[in-house]
Amino acid sequence: xxLKIDGGVLAAAVCWFALNASAEFRDVxxxxxxxxxxxxxxxxxxxxxxxxxxxxxGQRGHILYSDDxxxxxxxxxxxxSSDLVAVHFPTPLQGWAVGHDAxxxxxxxxxxxxxxxxxxVRAARRMLDYYKSFDASAMDAQALAKLxxxxxxxxxxxxxxxxxxxWFEDEKTGFIVGAFNLIFRTEDGGRTWEPWYHRTENPRGLxxxxxxxxxxxxxxxxxxxxxxxxDHNAGRFRALPTPYAGTYxxxxxxxxxxxxxxxxxxxxxxxxxxxxxxxxxxxxGAHLNGGTVAPDGRMVLVGQAGQVLLSTDHGATFAPxxxxxxxxxxxxxxxxxxxxxxxxxxxxxQPLPPEPRSTAP
Numbered sequence: 062x063x064l065k066i067d068g069g070v071l072a073a074a075v076c077w078f079a080l081n082a083s084a085e086f087r088d089v090x091x092x093x094x095x096x097x098x099x100x101x102x103x104x105x106x107x108x109x110x111x112x113x114x115x116x117x118x119g120q121r122g123h124i125l126y127s128d129d130x131x132x133x134x135x136x137x138x139x140x141x142s143s144d145l146v147a148v149h150f151p152t153p154l155q156g157w158a159v160g161h162d163a164x165x166x167x168x169x170x171x172x173x174x175x176x177x178x179x180x181x182v183r184a185a186r187r188m189l190d191y192y193k194s195f196d197a198s199a200m201d202a203q204a205l206a207k208l209x210x211x212x213x214x215x216x217x218x219x220x221x222x223x224x225x226x227x228w229f230e231d232e233k234t235g236f237i238v239g240a241f242n243l244i245f246r247t248e249d250g251g252r253t254w255e256p257w258y259h260r261t262e263n264p265r266g267l268x269x270x271x272x273x274x275x276x277x278x279x280x281x282x283x284x285x286x287x288x289x290x291x292d293h294n295a296g297r298f299r300a301l302p303t304p305y306a307g308t309y310x311x312x313x314x315x316x317x318x319x320x321x322x323x324x325x326x327x328x329x330x331x332x333x334x335x336x337x338x339x340x341x342x343x344x345x346g347a348h349l350n351g352g353t354v355a356p357d358g359r360m361v362l363v364g365q366a367g368q369v370l371l372s373t374d375h376g377a378t379f380a381p382x383x384x385x386x387x388x389x390x391x392x393x394x395x396x397x398x399x400x401x402x403x404x405x406x407x408x409x410x411q412p413l414p415p416e417p418r419s420t421a422p
Contacts (some may be wrong), residue, residue: 068206090162090180094122094139098374099136101125105403106146106160107349108392112153115396116172117403118145124158126172131410132400138168138174151229157225157251159237167251178251181220182242188212188256200259200346208259213265215241226271226280238269238281244298261289262300268308270323275314278334282321290335303333313352313360318375321350322362330376343370344381351392351403357416363390363402373417382391385411 092101105119115127116137122145124137143164144290148170150156156309158166163181168174178390192212197205206238215222235251238244242263245254263269279291281298286306289298299384310323319335322328326343341398343349347366354360358371367387370379382400388402400413 062409068272068405068411083155089122089143089179090141090164092142092239094142096136096138100136102407104405106144106391107148107158107239108401108403109148109150109156110394110396111150111156111171113396114153114171115149115394115401115408116148116156117408118148118160118397119391119403120144122160123406124148124166124172124175127166127408130396130407131401131408134408135173137168137172140177141166142176146223147226149227149229149235151235152232155229155232155250155384157227157229157235157237159239161221161223163220163222163224163239163243165227165237165251167391169336179237179245181222184245184254185216185220187254189216192259195259197212197259204264205403211242211258225269228272230274236272236279237369238272240268242266242269244269244281253375257298260296261298263287263289263298270309271311273312273314274313275319276316278319280312280314280319280321280335282312284308288312288321288335303335303338304340305329310348310350312354313364313376314356315350315354315358316377318361318377320352320360322350322352326364328362328376328379339378341376343379344368349391353393353395355395355413359395359416361393361395361400363393363404365389367404368401369393369402380412384409 100123105117107118109116117125122139122142125134128132143161145160148158156168163184165179166175167178224237224239225352231248234279243256248255267284267287272281288301289418292299309321310320319331325346328341329338330341331338347364349362349364352362360376362370369382371382372379388405390402394401394402401410
């Protein structure tokens with residue numbers, strides 16, 4: 062079966078884009094990010110390691126990088142001033158950053174310079190072209206009708222929806238996810254993107270906030286308790302039921318345990334691949350926005366109220382960690398013995414407490 066969309070829908074979207082090209086929220090894709098000393102203390106939303114380098118991404122297209130574990134920072138050259146939400150480097154040189162206006166940026170030099178690789182205009186066109194020739198023989202009539210309607214609406218409304226996270230397995234294969242079930246996959250380093258809109262068990266089109274590997278699994282979390290795990294054999298993200306119906310902003314884990322976390326300080330933990338979940342105490346009700354697993358296996362979560370939580374038992378329990386300069390935090394990374402936290406006032410670093418020595422005989 063073939064997707065039938067009036068070609069005038071795309072033409073209308075292109076005309077809409079042209080008529081609104083002078084508006085502030087459209088100019089950002091054509092206007093480079095301003096180089097300014099204030100970028101170092103501006104809102105930063107994403108944080109990644111690029112080998113031994115720290116790279117952060119934030120508002121107005123500001124991307125920062127540090128080669129001395131956060132003691133000093135330089136600003137990357139970015140061709141857009143869209144607000145950026147997430148950044149990921151699968152190798153020391155190759156990295157991607159995503160954000161508003163469905164912007165997707167690519168760097169080949171560890172974050173010093175960036176190129177716009179994909180955006181909302183191209184995403185809309187790609188979805189329309191892909192689903193015109195899409196083989197929908199395996200879909201029932203109701204699901205197919207919804208797919209038709211969703212794609213048409215996405216094109217008609219214009220390219221204003223953000224990508225909210227990015228993850229690459231290596232320098233070729235990766236995913237970008239975002240608002241209203243937006244999800245694309247690439248196998249050629251982002252030169253082409255394949256829509257996976259129809260490959261998620263997300264019939265309500267809930268926002269997808271984060272995508273990360275957990276052991277051998279690849280997991281997406283989103284709003285209203287949404288947790289999806291990739292079924293590699295079927296090439297499809299399948300829903301995992303959880304006992305919490307609020308939004309999850311992040312997922313981290315190891316072969317021993319998976320954690321999903323988010324709204325109102327909720328943390329849920331599973332040791333069986335998402336079949337069963339246990340609530341983990343966070344010590345407060347403020348939102349948890351980011352997390353990471355340190356090289357030594359310790360888990361770190363950060364949140365809206367400036368809280369930093371540290372676990373030494375695979376996420377079974379967490380203890381608060383005092384920050385020297387606390388701030389509302391969105392992302393966290395560990396490099397060497399340094400804890401880096403990105404948030405409201407840039408990126409702040411301090412030594413990570415040494416791992417407790419085992420007292421076992």
